Amino acid sequence: YKDRGRRITSWVPEEMKRKWGTRYIGSLAPQLLHVLESYIGHKYNLPKLDMFSVANKPGIGGMENWGLIMYQKDSLMQGKRSTVKDMERVIFTISHELAHHWFGNSVTVADWCGMWFQEAIPTFLHGHIPFKHSYDLDMVNKIKWLARKEVMRDECLIFDYSGPLRNLDDPKADKLFTPLHYLKGASLLYMIESLVTPNVFQKALQSFYVKYNDSYATEEELWEEVETAVGEGGVKGKRKAPKTLSEIMEGWVTSVGHPIVVVNRKENGQLSLAQRVCLDTSALIVDGDWWIPISYTTSSDPNFVSTEPQRWVEPEPQDFQNINVTLEDDEWIIFNVLGSGFYRVQYDDVTWKLLIDQLKKDTAGDAEEAVIPPINRAILIGDSFFTIREGKDWVKTFEMMDYVKNETSALVWDALYSHIELYYRSFPKEMRDMFQKYVQFLVKPAFLRAIDVQAWEKAFFRVVESVNDRAVREPVFDLSWDMKLPAVKTFSSEVALQVLNRSFDARIIPSEVQTKLWCVAVSTENPEIFEYVYNTYHDKKDTKERAKVLESLMCSKTHTTLLLNMILKNNVAGSKATLKVEIQQFMLYHWPDECEDILSFIEKNKDNIVEDDSELEEFQDYAVNPPTICKNKTLEIFGNITESPVNTFYEDFGQEPLNWLVNHQNEWI
Ligand SMILES: [Zn+2]
The missing domain is CATH 1.10.390.10 (Neutral Protease Domain 2)
Structure with a gap:
């Protein structure tokens, strides 16, 4: 590729060139280079740039050698059917490595x-x-x-x-x-x-x-x-x-760590702020050494363009600091406009309620006309999970979540999914069951949009979908499955069976839901579906592509030894450390029901998994509460038995979150 008198060359294996075409190889690098040159105001100062790809290895996406950039192959090229995440990785990696030419190579630390x-x-x-x-x-x-x-x-x-x-x-x-x-x-x-x-x-x-x-x-x-x-x-x-x-x-x-800014709103609307540190205990400690730039906007004149800080929160020993802002009774305020500050915010109850009302209004109407932009909506959801530190505060999170039933932004669904996934397993059983029903109610409309087969068909054959419409399918599908929404299983197994009897074109399944859809279908334990996916696995040559199919296969709970051997054989990095993690991940979903097969696999293959037997202790947390038939062997192999998971975060949820769920359940129809 000739670009302004310099030569830009990409070196890729022949089969990749055939597979992906020149979409990314030919045009992306020069474009990104031009953007960087104009930002930095100085040209790339070599007569040539070579970029070459190496086999996929986890960890490193690229290496910025001077004029000769190395890429892991899936960080250099993707096609138009790749997932949004994969496309992002390519653009991230190429622009990152190119930028190192100026910062990293020319200017070093x-x-x-x-x-x-x-x-x-x-x-x-x-x-x-x-x-x-x-x-x-x-x-x-x-x-x-x-x-x-x-x-x-x-x-x-x-x-x-x-x-x-x-x-x-x-x-x-x-x-x-x-x-x-x-x-x-x-x-x-x-x-x-x-x-x-x-x-x-x-x-x-x-x-x-x-x-x-x-x-x-x-x-x-x-x-x-x-x-x-x-x-x-x-x-x-x-x-x-x-x-x-x-x-x-x-x-x-x-x-x-990072600061949490705590908002105090007096009855007359006067605001003051303090900073706290987030620790892995149930308390927010009063401390913090940050000068925090505070940007904000209010409902009387919402401005989500300027992110310039208008106030500062000072480090200790000052606690609550008056910021000279007074709000009307029905006026909300949002701090950290567009998330330009690296801090979380814990709002007072009055502001919290007003913000929830605004979110409901925003998602009831046209998405283009929403007042609070998606990034701030995602931040509100994320912060609602992290700023709370007492069991009863979950009520605030539940109240905030209620608005998402009309949410369409991929960023917000990602926020919700990643936080729910992290926490809900630590809920007490009764609360967890109720919570699941609540989320099923919230996610169902988005799930039905995500599985609109006519839209899949159109997107495959002619219409170009927006990045958001594509990206949103992944967290929505994943969350629906995690929360056991019945429609997920019905839909996925129907599609799978139709693919098997050739009445459904598998190519139209969006890449964002492919792995999960086949996972759900495999989880029905229909032997024909398992065999079909198993054959797909063997048709793939690339270890990373195989890993994706293997992820679907692992949703079967009746092929334990076979699957563990496949993990062993497909070890992407070829290292014991990653293999160990992969097996631990497997155990998260297959222990304790399949404990016998898991234990005999580890016993037989331990030389391939760990450097030294004492490392097997690291499996203890994944082998919690072994059933009687596995007790002795667990003790023998892992050296100890862990009785129940340790959760230092919430010792006591109290009755309030459960009561809230119980009191609202008749609305979830
Ligand atoms: Zn770097």
């Missing part, structure tokens, strides 16, 4: 502790790939959302997981490249961008590049460049920040 911003800048730049060059993927909201879903969640639940971004005590190489560094890092850059405005931040990155090109830099030097770009007085003078950028960022880069 001064020491290992600065590695986070070497990864954060390219990740931040994905968000600047416009819709028209990313097949309409909404990149910036996707990155902000992933940071909340993956990093914030883990920072709260597995506190040990999250070190500070800049870890001076223990800069272990294996902890330098986690979602924390990429996604939280990028989120902090979006936060600074909101503070100084996009144009100024772009100017700062440009001059940062010019100054440290062919050299190295520290994060301090990046902040200085931003201060210079802001102009006289820096952020403190010109942007009315309470401190210099360097002082503000110190807390964000060196503290563990």
Whole structure:
């Protein structure tokens, strides 16, 4: 491909070229390169760019060698029938590796502790790939959302997981490249961008590049460049920040976790805010070392365009801080406009109710006219699961969820699915059963839209669907199945049987639901369906494609040994560590019913699974409460028996959440 006098070449195996055509190979890289060049203001400075693909291996998507970028094959090419997630991965990876040409290769970080911003800048730049060059993927909201879903969640639940971004005590190489560094890092850059405005931040990155090109830099030097770009007085003078950028960022880069902003609304409508830290205990501790930029908008003049912070929450020792905002009785406020700040918000009861009313209005009418945009709706759902810390607070989450029955945004359904999946198993039995019925009621309309076969047919043969319409099917289908919506099983097995007797064209099944649909069909234990999917598995050559089919097959509970052997044989990474995780994942859904087969498989193959027998202890948490027939063997192989899962998060749910569900059940018709 000749592009403005330079040569861009992609090297791919012949069969991939035939399979995927030139859609991604030929045109995407030059387009993305142009976008980055115009943002950075400096051209890619080599006469050639070679990109080549290697076999799929989990973990690394690409490697930014100078002028010779390596990609894992499914991060370089996908076709138009690929899932939205797969398309996103391609655009993420290519733009990320290209951006490293400027930040990472030309400008390097001064020491290992600065590695986070070497990864954060390219990740931040994905968000600047416009819709028209990313097949309409909404990149910036996707990155902000992933940071909340993956990093914030883990920072709260597995506190040990999250070190500070800049870890001076223990800069272990294996902890330098986690979602924390990429996604939280990028989120902090979006936060600074909101503070100084996009144009100024772009100017700062440009001059940062010019100054440290062919050299190295520290994060301090990046902040200085931003201060210079802001102009006289820096952020403190010109942007009315309470401190210099360097002082503000110190807390964000060196503290563990993220803040939760707690809202207090007095009866006269006066607001004050405080900050808390989310820990993996049932308490929100009063602490926090952050200078938090607060953007907000209210119902009297809703503005979801400007994300500029208008107030600040200061670090301890100040607790509730008056922010000089007074609301009318029926006026709501939303903090963190478009999720540009890396913090959660816990609203007071009055605001909470008003926000729920607005969400209901927004989803009752035309989606285009909704006041609160999808990213803020997803954040409200996500925060409602995480800011609560007492059992009774679940009532607030349930009240908020009620609006989603008319929700159409993929982002919001993803928020709901990923949080429900995480929590509902820890509910007490009676509450869990009622909750399931509640969610069945909420998800059913969306499920019926997701399985509209006529729409599938149209999308396959002629009509181009929007990215959202495609993406929304996945979380909706997954949630419906998790919550045991009866229609899922009926529909999936009907489709499967029709495919088997050739009255249904399997190609029209959208890729977003394929794995789950076949999983559900396999779970009916119809031997013909199992055989059909089993044959599909053997028709695939690629280990990652095989892994997807294997995922469907694993929904059978009567082929334990066969399936475990398939996992062993298809071990994508070829490593014991990943195999161990895959078997543990298998046990999550197959223990304890299939404990006998599982135990004899592990006993027989342990040399392939672990380096040393003591590692088998790591299976204890997956072999909880073994039935009598498996007790002795569990003890013998794993060294101990775990009696019940440990849940430190909620010891006591109280009666209120259950009562709420019971009192509302006659509405779920
Ligand atoms: Zn990178």
